[in-house]
Amino acid sequence: MSSEEVIFVIIYFLFVFCLVAPTTEIISAGLTIQNMFAECLGSEQMDFIGYHMRRTTLTLIIHSFLPLGYFVFCIQMNYVPPLLYLFILDSFGKIWCLFSILCCLFSFICVLFALYWFNSNWNTHPISRRLGNLTVEGEGWRSVASSVNIEFRRFDKFTTGTHSRRLIVTDTWLIMTSTYTIQIARQADTHLAIVGSENHDMHYERSTGVQVLNIMVTSADHRVKPFKIRLIATEYNDLKDKLQSPILNLRNIVIQQSLSDQFVEAFKYEVNRNPRYRLPRNMEVENCIGCMQVISNVKLQKCCLDLPQGEEQDGQHGNNFSQQACQSCMCRPMWCLECMGKWFASRQDQNQPETWLSSKSPCPTCRSIFCMLDICLISD
Structure with missing residues (x-):
């Protein structure tokens, strides 16, 4: 040639x-x-x-x-x-x-x-033949298709992956798209197990190295063939929250957490060392307004000491709130500890994670400035 x-x-x-x-x-x-x-x-x-x-x-x-x-x-x-x-x-x-x-x-x-x-x-x-394997007696594949179409239009579905190979999890269905077909299984009938992991120094979706988990999806219905999904480890918790059954990790594979997840763990540890807030008898606590899933369990009240003027955050390269003095928050408990940790992390300088624990944040409701020492768990 x-x-x-x-x-x-x-x-x-x-x-x-x-x-x-x-x-x-x-x-x-x-x-x-x-x-x-x-x-x-x-x-x-x-x-x-x-x-x-x-x-x-x-x-x-x-x-x-x-x-x-x-x-x-x-x-x-x-x-x-x-x-x-x-x-x-x-x-x-x-x-x-x-x-x-x-x-x-x-x-x-x-x-x-x-x-x-x-x-x-x-x-x-x-x-359509795959959908036909998911039908119950007296139904056709179009009834299954209608159910999938309705749930796909909901905003609370979990979606990840590229345009030609996406993982979609709705309240009822677990769907994996590919170039020439789609894999689909009913959530209630499936068992998910981590079968391996891969570490990549470079990834087309991230500028840093990532861990990719290989998860095998097996259905209790013998008509549905098992299939494998690939998931970035930082999205593992989001997938787990959407599934009805736990993901088995029989091989005890260490799953790398995202920077935000690592901070939330450290955040919880530090808050547990703070004084507790005793809830007044006439005050009722409702679900967290961040996730609407758990009862609110933290209260912001000023517990830290004010530094002399001119020494406030001296030499610290935190966010813009670090230069301001902490304030008293009059809001009643409306957030859970995990949502408060995610909010605190989102208000920090993303290029300096080493300063997050020593930095400050505005209250998500009234914008009063608080630091890590001002977050108190509600005592029973």
């Missing part, structure tokens, strides 16, 4: 790679099948199952023409003999003749499958 042919092959295979596995930059530029054919595919938000049936079918058709496209471009660039000479059965013509026949046959078969699925009103599509 000449240098021009080598360059052409490299360019074409880069084009194929970007089309099959687009990078973050290509996705941001909108150069993906989903974006270029958005009008044909419809709305994923309104019709999740129908959207992915159309997406996987269109993706299969486009990808099936990639080998044939390579053959056509080779002819246009005069890297193979003209069409009239391809069928002269010498040693060179046999190879290109066989390649052209296989390319055409592969594309033709994929188009036939797409037409078969479309003409059957999607009843024979692989995704």
